[in-house]
Amino acid sequence: MPARVHAVVVVRPDGRTPAALHLRRTLTAIAALHRPVDALTIVLCGADEELERIARDATPTHIRTLSLNTGYAAAVAGAISDIDEDALWLLAQDTAPETDALTHLVSALELAPSLAFVAPKLTRWNDRSELVSMGATMTRFGRTVMHAEGQLDQGQHDGREDILGADIRAILVRTDAWRDLGGLDAALLGADQGLDLGVRARLASSRVSIVPRARVATAGDGVAGVPAPISPQRRQRAAYISRTAQLHRRLVYANPVAAVLLWLSMLPLAAWNTVLLLLRKQPELIGPEWWASLTALGRPLAILRSRRRLAEAKRVPWSQLAPLRVTGSQLREVFGTDEAGESPTVPTRRDLRFFTGGGAWLVLAALVTSVVAFPALLAWPVLGGGALQPLRTTVSRLWADASYGQLSLGWDVVAPADPFSTVVALIGSTTPWQPSQAIVVLWILALPLAALGGWFMATRVTERSVLRMTAGIAWALAPTFLIALVDGRPTAVIVHVLLPWLFVAASVAHRSWAGAGAASLILVAVIAASPSLAPAVVALWVMMLLLVVAMRGGRGASRLVWMLVPTAVFFAPLIWHAIATGDGWVLLADPGVAWAGPQVAADATGRSLLAAGIPTPDIAGWATLLPEGSVWWVPLLVVPLALLALAAPLSQRWASGIALLVVAAVGLGTAFAAVGIAVVFDESEVVALWPGAALSLAWLGVLGGALVTLDAALAPRLRAARAAGAVVVSLAIIVLALPSLTAMARGTAYLDRGDASTLPAYIAAEGRDDANVGTLVLTPQSGGGLAAQYVWGGSETLGGQSTVIATQTTATEQDELTGTLAADLVTSTDSAAIEELAAQGISFVLLAVDDGDETPAARALRLSATTSLNQRDTLEGVGETAKGELWRVVADVSERAAPSEETQTMTTIVAISQLAVVGIAVLLAIPTAATRRAARRTPRVVGPYWQEGR
Incomplete structure (x- = not known):
């Protein structure tokens, strides 16, 4: 029967709170015990004058000083090498027992000789009603589960007695059991030491018990146990220690064969857990996971020592521990308690009300409007006109255009593909039987998708259904969006459809990894479709980051940083190319087909139209309906929306x-x-950046501001005024949209039925099966010049376009050779030019027809070029086609040069990098049960209460 107790207090001055504050309370509590300790040893890990003075004032039996980096297990072992008391009480600087704690612990140990050690009820340092631990157990695979951790102490667990293990802090151990069990395992780094000691005690046929009446307060800041995860750094440190302890125990507890297999699978297991951590929205734990795996992997001697200690203590089989382990169902119950209820002080998310609030009807109405406005699209297999072109005929070709390597345009241009090509490939893959049809489907669904996006965007601003309906109408009928649909601008359409979802995700990215993951993916597509938005996005991102740092102390900053990572990875090859060539303007160029369609000029009149949200000089189509000079009032239709937005502050x-x-x-x-910057060339014509995508961003801000005014600036009793304002805004936008919605019926739209190929059917048939079929396309220019372009495959495609080529201002050696060959072809009959084409893999020469009115100079050049080409013996005339006159090279045509090994290596590196970052973002974006529970505890509307910092 133990009669004497030796208490050991280990102190280390490296916590978040000065150790002296905690040590004073602990020593004061020890001195006030009803049942005093018989001996007290204070172990100082690291020399500290104040701590030494406090320790001496407590008049302990012994004071020992060890090095600062001494662990708890080593500190205890060094302090009790010559102990002769009956029981050992393990304390730390931050374990303050209540006055009767030792009395209850000693009584429990005296009454049950089979007990190896007993553990107290651990409570929070400053709140004795919150439990820290009432024992510990583990799963079948060694996962530690603390009993009652974080729960309020209502006596609900006081009936528990037998436990598998406990938190190491404040346990009372029999001295003989301590020696028989070999003390604490220092390889656990401070985590699970009490659990491991309990496992060894149980296997030695002893018992472990919890004494609920014995209460000890702990701050989680001492050398014993895992540090409290109150900061990002301490969370990562705690995760590393806990994971290292778990892996070490697995290797120690397993049989020899299983231990070897576990050791060999350590790194693959870390890779798998990396995926799970991303799925659980815990990327900050990936580093600790790998570091812990490497630590456990690199300590075979420590594993052998621990296994030997376990073997020496073991007396009973592992099956004896089964009743004390936690099962899968019990584990789900433990970790699912937060579903039972929520604190009334936490805001609860309201129902979405998509169907009852009219959202579904709005989307349906938008779909009907789309069919009525664009009825011909239901029968068209391919869209043409404007900046539209067909897509590749197979999915594999789509993704080949999106990879780094040889471009499908140019002589033998090796360069990074535009990120927009990836967006095109993704869209085309939705209809793999005919990828071009995906663009037709996108055009049909564009209006309902925009209405849906506008409605959901409004859910971040208001809870009122009428205002959400207004937002859906205003976003779907935005003039810049309808103009993009009518003119055939796919990049602008994609940006407008995606921007609301970017707002929905990015507005909560600071508080949710799911939001940050989704926002990072959407941002890639938005910037890929409109790189000119990148400066604006970066500016807004910096503002968000500064707000998070200022108002949330940096909490959530890592999530905001991640938002830009996928975009940076996708644009990295293009950025590197721009640095290498010294042409940074390529990074701002609009991707896709270079088309100088109608858009406002960079003058006062043009910018005034831009301020009204209109990017074309025809004033959103009204100039085609009304006489000139009678459309001055049209820009005033956006005034109600603008005034409401300006009133939001x-x-x-x-x-x-x-x-x-x-x-x-x-x-x-x-x-x-943007309207004043021109970096892209359409053959000999300079094309300015399209300002419509930026106007979509501006429209989002104005619309959101108007919703804030209607939602929060009017008193609740003024419901009629709020509804009237929403109706006025909606009617004004509908009137503004009428010309665009009727453009197809009136024949003023640039959108048209497209061809399956931009080249003659003869070439398209051969290029369907062979992507290396080369065609030299010669196009007479209006000024008498000649444009030459190489096309590989059966057609020019939307995804095969390249801003590297479209923005090029300096002729390369290949360009000069192309110009010489083109001049020779149309001015002489020398066969050397044809032989050079054949050597480079060019099989066809096409003299293209100008779609517009042909100038006399262009016609004269075309006629002389036709004469010259017809006189060549090495060219065989195929005939006149709808695309122009075609000749076939009859000389032996060589295969197109294969990409170099260096190019193939770079292609692989770029593809793996992009796939990896997309995989990470997808795993972060996928919602889980935990993220849904967390979302329900936060309001859907962002920023309703400034003081909450949301």
Whole structure:
């Protein structure tokens, strides 16, 4: 029967709180015990004058000083090498027992000789009603589960007695059992030491018990146990220690064969857990996971020592521990307790009300409007006109165009593909039987998708159904969006459809990894479709980051940083190319087909139209309906929306209003700048950046600001005024949209039925099965010049376009050779030019027909070129086609040069990098039960209460 107790207090001055504050309370509590200790040893890990003074004032039996990096197990072992008391009480600087704690612990140990050690009820340092631990257990695979951790102490667990193990802090151990069990395992690094000691005690046929009446307060800041995860650094440290301990125990507890297999599978297991951590939205734990795996993998001697200690203590089989382990169902119950209820102080998310609030009817109405406005699309297999072109005929070709390597245009251009090609490949893959049809489906669904996006965007701003309906209407009928649909601008359509979802995800990215993951994926597509938005996005991102740092102390900053990572990875090859060539403008160029369609000029009149959200000089199509000079009033239709947006800073939610106005200002400023920048060439014509995508961003900010005003600036009793404002805005936008919605019926749309190929059917048939079929396309220019372009495969395609080629201003050696060959072909009959074409793999020469009105100079050049080409023996005339006159090279045509080994290596590296970052983003974006529970505890509307920092 133990009569004497030796207490060991280990102190290390490296916690978040000065150790002296905790040590004073602990030593004071020990001195006030009803049942005093018989001996007290204080172990100081690291020399500290104040701690030494406090320790001496407590008049302990012994004071020992060890090095600062001494672990708890080593400190205890060094302090009790010559102990002769009957029981050992393991304490730390932050374990303050209540006055009767030792009395209850000693009584429990005296009454049950079979007990190896007993553990107290651990409570929070400053709140004795919150439990830290009432024992510990583990799963079949060694996962540690603390009993009652984080629960309020209502006596609900006081009936528990037998436990498998316990938190190491404040346990009372029989001295003889301590020696028989070999003490603590230092290889556990401080985690699970009490659990491991309990496992060995149980296998030695002893018992372990919890004493609920004995209460000890702990701060989680001492040398014993795992540090409390109260900061990102401490969370990672705690995760590393816990994971290292778990892996070490697995290797120690397993039989020899299983231990070897576990050791060999350590790194593959870390890779698998990396995926799971991403899926659980815990990427900050990936580093600790790998570091812990490498630590456990690199300590075979420590594993052998621990296995030997376990073997020496073992007396009973492992099956004796089964009743004390936690089962899968029990584990789910333990970790699912937060579903039972939520604190009334936490805001609860309301129902979405998509169907009852009219959202479904809005989307259906938008679909009907789309069919009525574009009825011919239901029968068209391919879209043409404007900046549209067909897609590749197979999915594999789509993705080949999206990879780094040889481009499908140019002589033998090796360069990074535009990220927009990946977006095109993704869209085309949705209809693998005919990829071009996916663009037709996108056009049909564009209006309902925009209405859906606008409605969901409004859910981040307001809970009112009428305002969400207004947002859906205003977003779907935005003039810049309808103009993009009518003119055939796929990049602008994609940006407008995606921007609301980017707002939905990015607005909560600071508080949710799921939001950050989704936003990072959407942002890639948005910037890929409109690189000119990148400066605006970066500016807004910096503002968000500064707000998070200022208002949330940096919590969530890592999530915001991740938002830009996928975009940076996808654009990295293009950025590297721009640095290497010294041409940074390529990074801002609009991808896809270079088309100088109608758009406002960079003058006062043009920018005034941009301020009204209209990017074309025909004033959103009204100039084609009304006489010239009678459409001055059309831009005034956006005035109600603009006035409501400007009033947003005056509402109760002024912070949200200001933020949305900043979005509008950044978007409008980007549109003003874009219209005056021209970096792309359409043969001999310079094409300015399309400002419509930036106007979509500005429209989002203005619309959001107007919703804030209608939602928060009016008193609840003014429901009629709120509804009237929503109706006025909706009617004004509908009137503004009428010309665009009727453009197809009136024949003023650039959108048209497209061909399956931009080349003659003869070439398209051969290029269907052979992507290396080369065609030299010669196009007479209006000024008498000649444009020459190489096309590989059966057609030019939307995904095969390249801003590297479209923005090129300096002729390369290949360009000069191409110009010489083109000149020779149309001015002489020398066969050397044809032989050079055949050597490079060119099989066809096409003299293209100008779609517009042919100038006399262009006609004269075309006629002389036809004469010259017909006189060549090495060219065989195929005939006149709808695409122009075609000749076939009859000389021996060589195969197109295969990409070099260096190019293939770079292609692999780029593909793996992009796939990896997309995989990570997808895993982060996938919702889980935990993220859904967390979302329900936060309001859907972002920023309704400024003081919450949401």
